[in-house]
Amino acid sequence: MRKPFRARAVGAILGLALVATACGSGDGADEGTPPEGDPIRVASFNFNESVIVAEIYAQGLEANGYPVERQLNLGNREVVKPALEEGEIDLIPEYTGTVAGFLGAEASADSDATWEAASAAWEDMGITLLAYSPAQDKNAYVVTGETAEEFSLTTVSDLQSVAGEMIFGGPPECPERPLCLQGLQDVYGLEFAEFVPLDVGGPITVAALEGGEIDVGLLFTTSGVIAANEWVSLEDDMGLNPAENIVPAIRTEVVEAYGDDLVALLDSYSEALTTEDLTAMNARADLDQEDPALIAEEWLTTNGFFE
């Protein structure tokens, strides 16, 4: 049976559109053939900043013709690290100090040394840490302006006299983490009256701090909500937190499969990303509920990676 003309026309237009899109996705790529191979599975942790940075990686790779699959908002490091090591995911934005601690390597305030220690520790598991970004995000121990004034708090040490009557709120994994309750106890000798399990620097922790259900909350130094609420991020005066540069952690076999072009591309994003960028982007995602994918796209455009 002959197809009516209209149906064929629609088919032809659809076909053209498909070809056009296929060409379009190669836009930002350098001259030459697009890279081929298995899709790169880009993952993120379960908080906005990680999703935004992962989106930067994913969109940048896509624009340069790499096949990409997203597994964003996957979970905390306890979930993500085994997934990366066992090859369920390929690429995730990591934090040098925390991951070094997780791998049992020496983390310090020195960015280079911390990166080297983490790299060396992860190498044997088939994971490569690419060059780190100047952008850093550390754990922040945050109190409200009123609390800071009432107990004249500016540093974490200042909590020593009052922690016994205070309630600390953070993610459920906090009691087992060296940069959370464990470190606050070991380094600062802080024993809080109570720990309340909330979320990972997200809306529940913010609401609990706002409502006074907790006195001290675990947020991130790049959290947009701290400045917006005129809260006080207590200074880590005894250096509990190591350097926390953002760094792409990627399976070594993926680096080998795609080669130097892939590394150069991710390096260019790491180089351009700053702590100020993170803070500004987090504020947009956390406070204004903007879509992390759009925020990432805008960052790529502003920084000249997209036209």
Next chain:
Amino acid sequence: MTTWESVQEFLSEPTTWSGPDSIWARLGEHIWVSVAAVIIAGILVLPLAVWLGHIRHGSGIATALVNIGRAVPSFGILAIAFLVLVQMGAGVGEPWAVLVALVALAAPPMFTNTVAGIQAVQPATIESARGMGLTEREVLTGVELPLSAPLMMEGLRIAFVQVIATATLGALVAWGGLGRYIVDGFAQQDMGKLIVGAVLVGLLAIAAELGLSAMQRATTPRGMRPAR
């Protein structure tokens, strides 16, 4: 560390047995919120359900309600209730959002079973009660309610067991209960804590099932009990 060892380790920690995160505290929170949710649901829906059953209307509403109840995810209600209530000034860690979600879960089966139970009473039985000179109120309390008790109790049992299982979600919005062990155990990759939490919820649900089944038998009028 094997799974069994991690369970033993969790059970040997002193904080497991005393304090705000102990099994007793979490069990207590879990039970009182579950019981409260079922009681509130009963107060909200039973009067209407009994009336609709008595006038022999509303089986269509009952079916629609139970279908909607099945389709709406408790976690969705919980998340919305949490955000709305916090904006209205409720504190993080307070049980109100959990109660809202659990009441919404418990109400449909209790409503439906009550309407269906009363409507299942034989019209001939009610006619003879009226013929004996019973008032409408006496027909309801003396004939319809006792005869529909087994079905009403079944609605309560279904609701309560579902509520106990679902109350675990409360830990995702910073409330306590036995779900705390599941959520924290998962976040900390503490298999022992996770397994103890899951098993305790299961045991509690089984206990509720057995207890309410016994009550269901006890409230069945003698003439309706199956012959031994």
